[in-house]
Amino acid sequence: MARRLTLTGNDAAAEAMRQIDPDVVTCFPITPQTELMHKFAEFVADGEVKAEMVLVESEHSAMSAAVGAASAGARVMTATAANGLALMWEIVYIAASNRLPIVMPVVNRALSGPINIHCDHSDTMGCRDTGWIQLYSENAQEVYDNILQAVLIAENPHVLLPVMVTFDGFIISHTVEVMDALEDKEASDWVGEYEAKYSLMNTEDPVTFGPLDLQDYYFEHKRQQIDGMDNAAAVITSVGEAYGKLSGRTYGMIEAYMTDDADYIVVALGSTCGTAKVVVDEMRTEGKRVGLLKIRSFRPFPHAEIIAALASAKAVAVLDRSVSFGAPGGPVHKEILAALSGTGHTTSIVNYLYGLGGRDISLNHIRSVFEELETVAGKTIPADEVRFIGLRG
Amino acid sequence: MPATKQLAQRKDLMAGGHRACAGCLPMTAMRQMLLAAGQDTVVGCATGCVEVVTTIYPYTAWKTPFIHNAFENSAATISGAEAAYTSLRKQGKIDKKINFIAVGGDGGTYDIGLQALSGAMERGHNMLYICYDNEAYMNTGIQRSGGTPKGTATSTTPAGKVRSGKTQFAKPLTEIMVAHDIPYVAQATPGYPKDFTDKVEKALAIDGPAFINVLTPCTRGWRYPPEQSMEVARLAVNTCFWPLFEVEYGVFKVNRKPKEKFPVSKWLEEQGRFRHLFKEANKGIIDEIQAEVDRKWAWLLKREELTQA
Numbered sequence: 001m002a003r004r005l006t007l008t009g010n011d012a013a014a015e016a017m018r019q020i021d022p023d024v025v026t027c028f029p030i031t032p033q034t035e036l037m038h039k040f041a042e043f044v045a046d047g048e049v050k051a052e053m054v055l056v057e058s059e060h061s062a063m064s065a066a067v068g069a070a071s072a073g074a075r076v077m078t079a080t081a082a083n084g085l086a087l088m089w090e091i092v093y094i095a096a097s098n099r100l101p102i103v104m105p106v107v108n109r110a111l112s113g114p115i116n117i118h119c120d121h122s123d124t125m126g127c128r129d130t131g132w133i134q135l136y137s138e139n140a141q142e143v144y145d146n147i148l149q150a151v152l153i154a155e156n157p158h159v160l161l162p163v164m165v166t167f168d169g170f171i172i173s174h175t176v177e178v179m180d181a182l183e184d185k186e187a188s189d190w191v192g193e194y195e196a197k198y199s200l201m202n203t204e205d206p207v208t209f210g211p212l213d214l215q216d217y218y219f220e221h222k223r224q225q226i227d228g229m230d231n232a233a234a235v236i237t238s239v240g241e242a243y244g245k246l247s248g249r250t251y252g253m254i255e256a257y258m259t260d261d262a263d264y265i266v267v268a269l270g271s272t273c274g275t276a277k278v279v280v281d282e283m284r285t286e287g288k289r290v291g292l293l294k295i296r297s298f299r300p301f302p303h304a305e306i307i308a309a310l311a312s313a314k315a316v317a318v319l320d321r322s323v324s325f326g327a328p329g330g331p332v333h334k335e336i337l338a339a340l341s342g343t344g345h346t347t348s349i350v351n352y353l354y355g356l357g358g359r360d361i362s363l364n365h366i367r368s369v370f371e372e373l374e375t376v377a378g379k380t381i382p383a384d385e386v387r388f389i390g391l392r393g
Numbered sequence: 394m395p396a397t398k399q400l401a402q403r404k405d406l407m408a409g410g411h412r413a414c415a416g417c418l419p420m421t422a423m424r425q426m427l428l429a430a431g432q433d434t435v436v437g438c439a440t441g442c443v444e445v446v447t448t449i450y451p452y453t454a455w456k457t458p459f460i461h462n463a464f465e466n467s468a469a470t471i472s473g474a475e476a477a478y479t480s481l482r483k484q485g486k487i488d489k490k491i492n493f494i495a496v497g498g499d500g501g502t503y504d505i506g507l508q509a510l511s512g513a514m515e516r517g518h519n520m521l522y523i524c525y526d527n528e529a530y531m532n533t534g535i536q537r538s539g540g541t542p543k544g545t546a547t548s549t550t551p552a553g554k555v556r557s558g559k560t561q562f563a564k565p566l567t568e569i570m571v572a573h574d575i576p577y578v579a580q581a582t583p584g585y586p587k588d589f590t591d592k593v594e595k596a597l598a599i600d601g602p603a604f605i606n607v608l609t610p611c612t613r614g615w616r617y618p619p620e621q622s623m624e625v626a627r628l629a630v631n632t633c634f635w636p637l638f639e640v641e642y643g644v645f646k647v648n649r650k651p652k653e654k655f656p657v658s659k660w661l662e663e664q665g666r667f668r669h670l671f672k673e674a675n676k677g678i679i680d681e682i683q684a685e686v687d688r689k690w691a692w693l694l695k696r697e698e699l700t701q702a
Contacts, residue, residue: 023480026473052480054473057512064466064509068437068473071460074480076473090463200458200474201487203433210461211448 118358
């Protein structure tokens with residue numbers, strides 16, 4: 001029985017965390033993540049959760065304490081954004097390498113400098129190679145749903161990797177939406193109890209965590225980590241299906257929105273997908289064959305699903321909300337090109353850079369992108385050609 | 394508190410065959426620490442000599458649970474483990490008493506790990522932090538740290554034609570931890586084993602955060618023959634360069650007052666890292682070091698008098 005709620009993205013994340021009720025939550029404040037932790041702190045203050053909240057002195061320590069707690073067999077969560085994620089970067093790698101199933105909402109915000117508190121994806125795209133699973137959310141509903149699913153994905157014994165659930169700063173974190181939540185019992189049954197295979201608490205049969213791993217074993221351990229990430233693809237899909245049976249909302253690696261017969265497709269992540277869906281709906285009423293490919297899981301990257309979704313399109317626009325300086329196009333664009341490489345596709349693919357530092361993207365912007373796609377169909381677009389949306393001068 | 398003889402009969406929780414240098418007092422400190430703490434102890438260690446020599450995969454010298462995370466975060470890592478323990482214990486998932494000890498060298502504690510240490514102490518975790526202070530970044534090749542004494546020749550402060558080793562005094566870390574107003578702060582050295590193990594036991598028995606700064610001579614970095622490690626450690630105490638003291642809930646106690654307070658030069662001359670100070674041109678530096686030792690020793694005795702009253 002769903003509960004219909006009216007929540008901001010931050011409050012939706014806190015609601016999921018209340019229902020998961022992790023053993024330990026570590027946290028350091030950074031805009032626009034703060035209200036998520038305020039809300040969770042209220043749950044702690046009112047005795048609604050059992051979690052130990054460790055209010056650390058930096059994000060570096062937030063992730064360090066999360067690693068310590070997860071190694072001690074606890075279910076652990078933290079949350080951050082932008083510079084906070086950058087500060088914990090070193091330990092973000094270690095958390096994944098130590099195969100600790102930590103779940104971390106990341107409220108997407110532009111990395112400094114110049115300092116800016118608004119949304120882009122430079123923070124999470126910057127750590128796309130840290131070994132964390134990355135699920136991007138379109139709205140508050142998906143923030144909530146993704147966090148509940150992230151726990152099962154992370155803790156799956158074939159995966160054992162941490163998961164970032166990302167959502168756009170202010171655009172999702174601070175705007176109120178109507179969403180459905182599970183009943184508390186449904187949610188707690190869904191996540192179940194966490195039993196770590198190894199724990200620092202086991203003093204009778206002690207284990208050394210984080211040893212020095214040199215030329216003779218490091219490579220094999222990295223291979224195991226690669227396998228864990230590869231295994232995650234099937235697990236994300238099966239967890240998404242099981243969650244669909246529970247909630248009525250099924251999730252996959254991607255969401256293909258009216259792409260089956262589409263000639264022109266926009267590829268995007270996060271809240272921009274909601275905007276694009278409105279444009280697709282409008283243009284469909286005008287008889288245009290347009291669609292949206294939303295990438296939900298950026299790590300692992302859904303190659304097969306993307307190839308299938310884009311196979312018959314004449315032209316595709318890949319929207320990047322972060323820069324890979326000096327590279328031909330943004331990170332999403334490069335991944336799409338890599339996925340299609342060798343498939344014999346004839347699709348014209350255009351890269352658009354948009355929304356840096358919270359620059360707005362409107363319905364008209366996306367309509368213009370679709371209109372440009374009509375003009376490029378059949379043409380070869382250089383891989384390093386980048387077009388800008390909403391940029392002056 | 395058990396006698397050293399009784400401690401020696403306890404199960405040795407540090408396996409032999411690890412990769413430490415002969416005469417390594419940081420490793421002696423770790424053995425003594427484990428004898429005092431016992432099996433039900435979780436140890437977290439910063440990147441550094443102790444971590445490197447004890448945990449080369451697939452081997453480990455640790456017979457207790459052990460975690461290494463990174464260089465600057467052993468306090469934060471153990472604070473997380475302690476929080477997990479608190480949570481799981483409240484939920485009835487664990488019932489035994491477990492000790493939590495974070496370990497770091499002077500680089501990992503005085504310098505890069507100071508913030509994490511300060512935060513963990515302020516939050517009041519029930520944990521002990523032990524700094525094994527060998528007065529430089531030994532694991533990376535003897536570079537100066539905030540804990541390196543004035544006049545020391547290190548790889549980054551070599552004694553040259555115009556420079557005579559490190560120009561600054563060491564950061565007063567133990568004092569900084571006293572200023573955190575935590576229940577227990579102490580200085581020790583494995584050169585006086587019972588003093589150190591008693592302090593470990595006391596710190597673990599206290600509810601709340603505790604800190605022990607342990608002077609651990611390093612034969613490679615300090616440049617003396619390995620068989621002299623214990624003597625060099627004791628001489629640091631008996632010159633009052635490294636007083637043995639403890640501060641329990643703000644009350645100072647000096648654990649060893651040498652009958653004869655040796656001049657600091659007696660400690661310095663045992664070590665190659667101070668050899669250049671004995672050139673005539675550098676005599677003033679030894680005088681400065683002696684003056685600082687005397688000032689601090691007098692201030693320590695004064696505070697003992699003030700707080701014991």
